[in-house]
Amino acid sequence: MIAVDANVLVYAHRRDSAFHSEAAAAVRGLAQGFAGWALPWPCLHEFYSVVTNPRLFNEPSPPAVALDQIAAWVESPSVRVLAESPLHLRTLGQLLSQAGLTGPAVHDAKIAAICLDHGVRQLLTMDRDFSRVPALTTRSLLA
Numbered sequence: 743m744i745a746v747d748a749n750v751l752v753y754a755h756r757r758d759s760a761f762h763s764e765a766a767a768a769v770r771g772l773a774q775g776f777a778g779w780a781l782p783w784p785c786l787h788e789f790y791s792v793v794t795n796p797r798l799f800n801e802p803s804p805p806a807v808a809l810d811q812i813a814a815w816v817e818s819p820s821v822r823v824l825a826e827s828p829l830h831l832r833t834l835g836q837l838l839s840q841a842g843l844t845g846p847a848v849h850d851a852k853i854a855a856i857c858l859d860h861g862v863r864q865l866l867t868m869d870r871d872f873s874r875v876p877a878l879t880t881r882s883l884l885a
Contacts, residue, residue, distance in 0.1 A: 746785065781823050786816075833858055850875070
């Protein structure tokens with residue numbers, strides 16, 4: 743099973759993004775396919791935060807449009823929406839200590855811990871920071 747990172751969701755949603763075509767095709771393929779895929783809640787939160795931010799876009803997505811997009815993804819019959827499990831603190835602590843992560847890298851470690859606790863071992867992302875968590879392999883949109 744593959745999880746999808748916030749940056750891919752942003753590119754898929756924003757037609758004005760550099761990688762819109764690739765991201766939209768990838769997410770559409772997952773959402774319309776039969777294979778299981780995953781969306782960690784922190785990635786959905788980050789998606790909403792980014793696409794509605796007027797500091798990032800001259801014309802940010804209206805909040806209702808961003809929420810509708812999240813709802814459409816969550817309604818995919820093949821998606822699993824992932825949250826922290828009872829093992830989260832243990833897994834997160836291991837990832838943080840093994841890689842010496844602090845500061846903003848903790849957010850990515852949180853996503854990695856959520857994925858790993860749910861058996862997800864691959865993440866579709868454009869973010870290289872996940873390379874510090876070898877248990878979670880990354881796949882780039884451009885690969």
